[in-house]
Amino acid sequence: MIISPPFLPTAGLNFVDTKANPPSVDPLMDRVDKYELAHGIYPIAFDRRWHCGVHLMPAMQNEKVHAIADGVVVAYRVCQHAYDGGSGTRDSHAGFVLLRHTTETGDGRTLTFYSLYMHLLDLESYQSVSADAKRLPEFLRMPAPGDDAEVPPAQPGEGRKVSRKDVLGWTGGCQGQWHLHFEIFMTSADFEAYFAQTQLGRTTVNPALGKDCWGHCYFLIPQERAFRALPPGVDSHHMLSGIAFEPLQTGQNAQPLVVEMYFHKGSKYTNVWSMSEDGSRVLLTPKPICEVDYEYDMYARATKLYAACPSDGYELLRFGRILSEPATLTSSSASTSASIDPAIQGNPQSRRVPSQCATWMRAAFEEGKQGYIDINNPEILKLSDADFPFFMGWQKISEGNSPFNADGLCDIDALKRVVKDTTERQTPQDVALKKEYQKEEVLARYVKSNDAVRRQLRGFICEAPGQWDSTHNEERFRRLKEEGEFYHGNEAGYAAFMKLLTSFQFWEKTGLPAGQKLWFFHPLAFIRHFRRCGWLSLREQIQLLPRRSLPDAGALILWEQSENRFTEDHKEANRQWPRNIWMALNDMFLKYGLSNALRKAHFLGQAFKETGALRSAREMGDSNYFRKMYESYTAEDAAYDFDHNYNWIKKLGFLRGRNRAEYIATRPHDIHEKATSNGNVHPGDGARFKGRGLIHLTWRNGYRDYGKFRSRDYTADPNPELLESDAETAADSAGYFWIMRRINAKADNGVTDQDVQNCLRLVGGADGLAERQQFFRYAYFVLSDAPTMPVDGGLQRQVEDV
Structure with a gap:
């Protein structure tokens, strides 16, 4: 899913703190996050009732x-x-928009939220902040019908759509x-449909369900697990x-x-x-352990450490487990269940210790001390952000573990128990306070002045x-009349x-059930978390092809048409x-870190x-x-092409400054040398190993090396055709090529035309630079947080036809 915050400040879009450690x-x-206010x-x-949203105020009031x-x-x-909120002046604004979002997050997981x-x-106030109503969808440009002196009634959405x-x-x-x-927020049905497959609400960790793994x-x-100074089998030079x-x-x-692992701009970070x-929890790593360029070098690492199937090894290095099915790397050594923690006895992986899959990870085992441990050991549970584990601060706040009492009021002592705060911050005077409004002041001070508690509240997911x-107005507010x-x-x-x-209320216009509880999230925590997902829904992918672009793009x-192509x-x-290249793209993005x-x-x-x-997933010709x-x-081919296809061979860079005689004399030798060095030594190899896949893999050696990576044979007929007929193979071969050539190292550099050209040099294409640059600029607008599309007279945004 692609998700952004409701404000897109330029300072945040372009900010890079080169001194931050970690970045x-x-x-x-x-x-x-800095826009969040101390009230709300x-x-x-402030009066100890539920407040299931946040109050945000941007640095500039005219931010959209x-x-x-x-x-x-x-x-x-x-x-x-x-309108008049009670002070005698028009100091309140009743305008609102409520949206429903339905998207995917991987492994068949649909997420619906509001x-x-x-x-x-x-x-009337737009002029005061230099707001331009033309930037709004048409339905938001006119006031709702109703008396100007009071709040106009809310309007049903009637199926209108908006884009991120x-x-x-x-x-x-x-x-x-x-x-x-x-x-x-989410409705109860939507919440259970998604979160029932996660770890949310569980205080005993279980094995991850399914292959959903992201972030x-x-x-x-x-x-009491052993950490080694070096993995077993290293030589005298500390090489394995x-x-x-x-x-x-x-x-x-x-x-x-609890070990957290993530990658950022080629480096691996471990907390x-x-x-x-x-x-x-107590943090043992004041700064994350940083292994520079680990991700960029992960292909080379996988091919050397997991020669039997580097593809599986690559997943072990990225996820600590193999997600692809069926896995090639196996083991014949059994584990002893007596030493396995009872909390993970149900882990199906705990029956065997896959020696081929040993994954030696660097981690701290106490403050100031680090060693290596094999995280593929089945006694070690593997989870990800997709699981919402409790040890990363996620708490399900519902009846039975809520700091809110039956009247909907938060009790400070109950809140402390929920957040496990044993520190006494109340003064004797605070403890002596009896009246409800006095307790409100104590609670407000406790929450506002305690950053650790504020951070924990972000992990509350509340019913x-x-x-x-x-429906519940009188029940919720009648206490305001008490002494x-x-x-x-x-x-x-x-x-x-x-x-x-x-x-002010509007629920009757939503079509949602009245009188029922909802599940609320700290909205900025929700957005930050799901921005790590990386999965793109079909509708999001359809938008990636521009409606209009260069003729050769x-x-x-x-x-x-875009939908059909995906x-x-x-x-x-x-x-x-x-078929279904959109699903294969998501699998490839996840596996190869195009996150x-x-x-x-x-x-x-x-x-x-x-x-x-x-x-077409195959080269045309x-x-x-x-x-x-x-x-x-x-020589005859060379003479014909020079005389009849001169512009074509010049565009592809084949001339290299040679005149006709020089081209005829040397070009055949160039092709022979290139063909033999790349393994095309049998008649028909040119057509057999033509360019295939989303990034065209060519040559017998290219297909052979990809086969070695996957532990499969893509050189024997008809297997080469899988790169064009099977979506998973067409996408995976492109991802393999991308990380094998370390193109992420160039992609991470930036968004300029030169950055696109630097990627092209590693891809090896000979033409289409302008088209690749335009495709990049447009795709980056769709995927990124940039609020406006790049200026390009020949580019038009993809829109759904009505």
Whole structure:
């Protein structure tokens, strides 16, 4: 899924802190986190009631509010004027948009959630912040019908669609406090459909369910496991199968360990915590262990350490486990179940210790001490961000473990128990306070002044009533009339408050069930977490092919045509395309670490040109063309091409400054040398090993080396054709080529035309630079957080045809 925060500040988009250690992996979210205000704290309001959103205020009031993902409008309200929130002045804004989002996250996992943008600025105030209503979808440009003096009624969305990054409005406020109230929630049915397959709510860790694995990887190491100074089998130079290992230390971990592993710009980062019986953690790595260029070198590492199947080995190095099925690497050595932690006895991998799959990871086993441990050992559980494990702070807050009592009020002592805070911060005077409003002040001080608690609250996933549903109004707010509370003895004031509240609410327009609890997330934590997913839904991929581009790129591609190219297969005289390439692309992106917008866009910029905008997974040409390109080239061929195809051979760089006589004399020798050095030594090898896959793999040696990587034979007929007929092979061969040539090292450098050209040099294509650059720029706009499309007169955004 592609998801962004509701604000896209330029400072966050372009920020790179070269001094940070470790470097920020998501600077935009770091910037937007600073917009969160100290009032309206998630999930506790100032008066101890549920507050299941956050209040965000950008650095500049004229920053636009954007849709966080592609979605369907559920309900909305557009106001012409601000309204009186009770102070006698127009100081509040009732405009809002509620969106429903449905997307995929991998392994057949559909995720449906809602995002709410409340307190959007009224139309009359646009001029004060230099807002341009033309930036809005048409339905948000006119006020809802209703009396100007009061809040106009909300409107049903009627199936309207918005795209990620569409402008929904500008920030208004409530009762003089300028902010956007922002929520993300799920219905109970949607929540169970997705999270039942995760670790959320479990305090005992279980093996990961299915192959869904994305984001950061986690390894749970039981206590008293041996750490080695060097892996077994290293030589006197500390080399194992040609891979160098730095000597570390030996020892054991006194407590269970949680190990976090992730990659960023080619380097591998590892954090380690020791974990106590109550689940609390102590960080053993003040700074993550950094192994520079580990990811860029991972192909070479896999081919040397896992010669029997480097492809499986590559997954072991990236995930700590093999996700592809069936796995090639196996073992014949049994493990002893007596030593396995009871919490992981159900792990099917615990029956055998795969010696071929040994994966020696560098990690801390106590503060200041590091060693190597084989994380492929079945006693070590392997999870990822896809599992929402409790030890990374995720807590399911529902009846039974909630700090909120039956009246919907948060109790400070109950909150401390939930967050396992044993530190006494209350003064004797605080403890002596009895009245409810006095307790509110103590709770507010506790939450606002305690950064550790604020961080833990971000991991709360709460089942609570929605505040925009009027069903529970009297139950939730009647305590405001009690002694010491705001409306004690003021029935008229309370009635005015309830009238204002109900005019603000809109649930009856949503079509969602009334009176039911919802599941709420800290919205910025939700967005930050799912930005690691990397999986693209079909609808998101359809948008990756521009509607209009250069004639030699894609020219005109309608929405339906784009959808067909990602989902359907076809075979013509000179073209073949496999079915469901969109699924295969996602598998390949995950396996080979094309996890962010920059890497994906660089890959797609090359692949779209190689495949003619996803029209053919094989190089076009007849048998004579492939003979001349990849097998044998005669003097007669050279003379004919110089006389009749001069512009073509010049464009492809074959001339190299040679005149006709020189070209005829030397070009045949060039082809012969190139063919024999690349293994094309048999008649028909030119056509047999023509370019295939999303990035055209060529030559017998190219197919042979890919076969060695996968532990399969792609040189014997008809197996070469799998690279064009089978979507998984067509995509995987391109991913293999990408990491084998270390192209990520070039892709990570940036977004310029020169960066695209540097990638092309490693891909080896001889033409189409302008088209590759245009494809890259467009794909990067779709995938990244950039709010506007690059200026290009020949480029048009893909839109769904109505």
